[in-house]
């Protein structure tokens with residue numbers, strides 16, 4: 001490459017190895033569309049400021065539109081030995097309109113241009129991730145609806161805790177994904193500020209109407225400080241964080257279903273299409289897609305951590321280190337996108353074994369309900385906890401559970417037990433005894449599902 005955007009100051013061409021090392025075009029070509037969009041608007045702003053005349057403005061607008069069209073139709077054309085996407089677009093423009101193209105960069109720096117491109121990129125790409133989140137949430141909502149009044153145990157410390165509706169468990173994951181949707185919206189809002197007008201660092205010397213330019217490009221506001229703007233990548237960090245947290249949620253979903261579709265639990269059934277076999281053990285049905293989602297979470301967290309460290313010691317102003325923002329950002333985006341697709345597919349085709357979940361939801365995990373029964377008969381909770389603890393110890397020794405007790409046996413532990421105890425101490429009664437809106441009471445879960453459907457239809461907010 002003989003000519004660079006900055007060749008004038010130099011006697012000799014850059015060392016090819018050093019130049020190649022600094023090249024970002026192979027990955028920032030993903031910003032092509034945004035770079036052209038930004039340049040079209042900048043050309044208009046320069047025209048309105050009286051920097052470009054009408055003839056130049058027309059020539060530039062026509063050529064940029066043609067470049068955009070060609071790149072859209074043939075993405076492989078967006079290629080070459082240019083340093084970065086900005087150089088590529090400018091080279092194409094100058095090739096078409098000569099000096100008019102050479103005037104476009106007046107008052108503008110690549111430092112603000114790259115920030116602009118990345119902001120425009122996130123603004124148009126985040127909604128696509130949100131759409132995939134909504135598809136995954138829909139898969140959980142559909143499964144929750146299908147689960148009806150099926151019961152299962154919940155777990156604390158990975159030990160059986162209390163009975164819950166299967167639908168309540170499924171909606172617990174939907175609740176976390178819904179926060180991710182909102183978190184991405186916030187990251188998008190943070191990116192939604194116009195950096196143009198910042199110049200290389202001190203601001204531009206041309207009378208560009210930045211407020212009008214912001215409106216033209218659909219930005220909610222203009223950045224407040226040109227020095228800050230030239231090295232601010234907080235919006236990229238916020239995006240990486242939102243993606244990481246969403247990947248953590250997907251990883252935990254994966255872990256739950258890897259366990260619960262296995263032989264030991266057997267609560268859910270993986271569709272054959274969501275599993276793979278073993279080359280050696282004919283009986284195996286492996287949850288590879290879920291394991292891969294769990295594994296990829298590490299990669300997203302690595303991108304967040306790595307980029308935070310890149311940012312850590314930077315002095316004020318643009319530094320080339322900032323070029324390291326793009327690969328983690330693009331890869332995180334891709335990782336979340338494929339992980340959401342895989343999770344939605346697996347969850348959508350999951351089968352439920354209600355007899356197994358129901359059986360696991362009865363037995364000694366009704367102990368809290370027994371204690372609550374005694375409380376309803378006037379015994380202080382601390383005392384009932386002790387009484388029931390002793391009953392559990394005895395039942396465990398005998399290999400029995402509450403359902404096996406006769407009324408006289410109940411009354412051996414406390415004369416407060418009446419003959420209604422056998423109907424009140426069941427998994428179904430236990431979930432109906434939960435009272436709060438966020439609880440597993442069937443009416444509360446039905447309302448939560450209704451609320452989720454309403455939110456899916458709106459597709460925005462928390």
Ligand code: ARG
Pocket residue numbers: 024028084110111114318320322323324
């Ligand atoms: N490729 C560069 C980046 O990604 C564009 C900005 C270049 N600015 C500069 N002063 N070298 O950060």
